[in-house]
Amino acid sequence: MDELDRDPPAPPVGADAVAELVTIEQFLQDRRPEGASGDLTALLYDLALAGKLISNRTRRAGLTELMGASGVINPQGEEQKALDLYADDVVTSLLRRGGRVCAIVSEERPEPTIVDGTGTYVVVHDPLDGSSNIDSNVSIGTIFGIYPRLSDPDGPPDDGDWLRPGRDLVAAGYVLYGTSTVLVLSTGDGVHAFTLDPEVGEFVLTWADMHHPDTPAYYSFNHASSPLWDQGIGDFVAWLERPDTPQLSQRYIGSAVADFHRNLLHGGIYGYPAETGLPDGKLRMVYEGAPLAFLAEQAGGLGSDGHQPLLDVVPTTIHQRTPVFLGHRGLVERLQDMVDAAPGP
Numbered sequence: 001m002d003e004l005d006r007d008p009p010a011p012p013v014g015a016d017a018v019a020e021l022v023t024i025e026q027f028l029q030d031r032r033p034e035g036a037s038g039d040l041t042a043l044l045y046d047l048a049l050a051g052k053l054i055s056n057r058t059r060r061a062g063l064t065e066l067m068g069a070s071g072v073i074n075p076q077g078e079e080q081k082a083l084d085l086y087a088d089d090v091v092t093s094l095l096r097r098g099g100r101v102c103a104i105v106s107e108e109r110p111e112p113t114i115v116d117g118t119g120t121y122v123v124v125h126d127p128l129d130g131s132s133n134i135d136s137n138v139s140i141g142t143i144f145g146i147y148p149r150l151s152d153p154d155g156p157p158d159d160g161d162w163l164r165p166g167r168d169l170v171a172a173g174y175v176l177y178g179t180s181t182v183l184v185l186s187t188g189d190g191v192h193a194f195t196l197d198p199e200v201g202e203f204v205l206t207w208a209d210m211h212h213p214d215t216p217a218y219y220s221f222n223h224a225s226s227p228l229w230d231q232g233i234g235d236f237v238a239w240l241e242r243p244d245t246p247q248l249s250q251r252y253i254g255s256a257v258a259d260f261h262r263n264l265l266h267g268g269i270y271g272y273p274a275e276t277g278l279p280d281g282k283l284r285m286v287y288e289g290a291p292l293a294f295l296a297e298q299a300g301g302l303g304s305d306g307h308q309p310l311l312d313v314v315p316t317t318i319h320q321r322t323p324v325f326l327g328h329r330g331l332v333e334r335l336q337d338m339v340d341a342a343p344g345p
């Protein structure tokens with residue numbers, strides 16, 4: 001047999017593996033805008049590293065003392081779990097060390113953490129959303145948003161840097177600690193997901209350019225609270241459950257990041273309405289509502305407070321709460337219409 005008849009040599013297995021492997025570093029480098037300083041990319045690396053460290057601890061929470069309560073009460077009046085404190089410390093320490101932020105807003109701290117130096121970004125984050133689920137081994141998550149600094153870099157950052165509409169975000173994302181650890185992020189050019197390969201410690205691209213499916217599959221509301229909702233919300237959920245409307249399954253896991261992620265993949269709507277006793281709802285605008293709404297819109301969906309896009313709301317305090325409805329644009333808009341149409345105070 002002469003040379004021409006022989007099949008080309010099969011590429012070495014390693015080359016195949018590498019060819020398919022897109023790490024988060026490679027992905028961000030490939031999408032870095034011309035002339036960008038690289039600070040945002042480096043900041044996202046720091047948050048990815050924080051996700052790896054927190055993931056490692058959540059996997060061991062039952063094996064160490066991290067499962068329990070810390071005995072400390074956070075600004076929300078909720079008892080902080082030891083893992084909340086660990087996650088907050090990890091994010092804060094890595095961001096301080098990275099030198100790219102001037103301020104950090106955290107659910108776990110009463111005031112923003114001001115970082116000396118020349119950092120040009122502000123990070124807002126919920127270090128561990130859903131932490132009440134830790135002992136029941138339900139998925140939990142870290143939520144983050146990134147703003148460019150507005151204040152004069154020669155002076156201290158001020159609340160104009162973080163009390164601003166989510167429309168100003170330049171990036172947002174979450175790390176979901178579930179059956180696997182998934183980092184979902186957007187820098188304004190679509191939503192992309194990276195799954196942590198624990199054997200090599202790399203976040204590897206697993207979903208690029210994610211979009212809410214046109215046909216929704218789930219709705220995520222806590223039905224136990226329905227007697228406490230305003231009429232428009234009750235009317236919307238009752239409409240969802242009518243036999244002649246889209247047949248959706250009800251899935252509500254008590255962890256917004258997990259509900260949001262499932263609905264992003266399979267289509268649906270998550271809602272935490274205002275209710276008697278919680279006139280502004282439960283979720284927080286700055287570090288939960290706005291980042292998740294940024295992702296929802298980047299994925300072709302919508303995030304709303306029941307009346308308007310969450311990204312258009314200007315918060316007045318860093319821990320303020322808001323009703324939150326996230327996901328399939330058609331469903332969120334229908335909810336808004338039914339809320340506006342309902343008689344009410």
Ligand code: P6P
Pocket residue numbers: 129130131132222254255256257272282283
């Ligand atoms: P409830 C977790 O504490 C959280 O902020 C969200 O992640 C979750 O969707 C919601 O609260 C659950 O609240 O009142 O239904 O238990």
